[in-house]
Amino acid sequence: MFRRALLASPTLLAHRARAEAAWPSRPVRIVIPFGAGGPIDSIGRLLAELLRDRLGQPCLIDNRPGAGGSIGIRTVIQSPADGGVLLLTSASLASVPALYPGQGLDPRSALTPVSLVADIPTAMVVRADGPWRRVQDVVVAAKARPGMLTYGSGGAGSSNHLSGALFASAAGVRLEHVSYRGAAPAMIALFAGEIDMVFASTVETLPHVLGGRARLLGVATERRVPSLPDTPALGEIVPGYVALNWYAIAAPRGLPPPIVAKLSAVLASLRDLPEVKARFAAAGTVPLLTGPAALERLLESDVPKWQRVVAEAGIRGELGRTTG
Structure with missing residues (x-):
């Protein structure tokens, strides 16, 4: 009871509010669950550069390939929800729960949506x-x-x-x-x-x-x-066939709403920059940078869809794969 009272104390709440408003106060790590050199890595490094200029802190790319992206995703899920660690990943985020069941990798419950980033056919x-x-x-x-x-x-x-x-x-x-x-x-x-x-x-x-x-x-x-x-x-x-591929940014579950709002707003401000359009086009992608709601809706539809596909086809996740 004392701990609950302490957590709800005005002083602590005011301190937390100041910390959230000052975010980021240290470098931000962007985990990409695939190897360096691919299209998503190229997009990630562009975003890191642009975010650094707008957030006033270095944004460092951390490639964590392996197990169909699940290693990098798990790294973010297990990180503190303070805005210090973000996830930039592909549409494989929605299939990981089906491929690696029982490992706590469902993005709907384990991550905070931040923004869709790009569409890649x-x-x-x-x-x-x-x-x-x-x-x-x-x-x-x-x-x-x-x-x-x-x-x-x-x-x-x-x-x-x-x-x-x-x-x-x-x-x-x-x-x-x-x-x-x-x-x-x-x-x-x-x-x-x-x-x-x-x-x-x-x-x-x-x-x-x-x-x-x-x-x-x-x-x-x-x-x-x-x-x-x-x-x-x-x-x-083939009526009914749609297999959207996309890139998105998410964060550990519980990321404070002020940080989500600030980050998604900064990302949205990048969408119409000529350099963003040019670099995304060079990577064969269409910039979206939509905010959290669109990503949340997409996960709600895609996770169960890929669960059905994986079950019907008898597909299993394979350790050591590093592509998206």
Whole structure:
């Protein structure tokens, strides 16, 4: 009882309010649960630079790859909720509870949403010299040879693995997944004829499409992407298929609302900066920087969706994978 009274004392509450208003008073660590050098790492380093200038404290990137992102996510979940540690992650955040059940990794209860950061389309690609020119061609071939067509992704349990599994389920076909340590090895395998198709981000696939080695059949969205107006949305062809990929910032559960409000407002102020638009476009992403409500709604819909996909496909998380 004494402790509760102390926590509620006006003096302590005033001290806490001053500390929250002064945030940040020390460097902020931004944990990225994937390795350095990828698209999300590039976005993270840009945001760290811009936040440093606006918050008056260094923002340090801390890459914590491994186990499908769960290692980095757990690091943030177990950190103090004082604004000193943030998480920048991909849509795999929503699938981690299904892949690693019983480990306290459900972002809806273990993290505080801060902001969606970016939208990054997932692409379905095949070899440019292959027989398939349309998504419908793949569906027909897969129905004619159940379980014989293969697709690659950057890791078992990755968001792109799940995107392919959801496509197969929605299209009513059986596809065999082949796991690689990143999208680049998956693309190499595609060109070598080891696999039939790849699900990966437009960042990782478009250079090969523009170079004439790969053919872009569609993007895993409900409607066409404005920057790719001639590319079908897979949702146009396979009703109900949407596999959104996104980047987001979250924090340990219990981050004080004044800090959430301040951080999300600063992030929103970056959205229309020319350098942000240019750098995000170079990484194949669309800046969102929406605030906490949009991320909270997305997690509420995506977590149960991926739980269903993982259960139906019998997918298990795999230790040591480092791709998003």
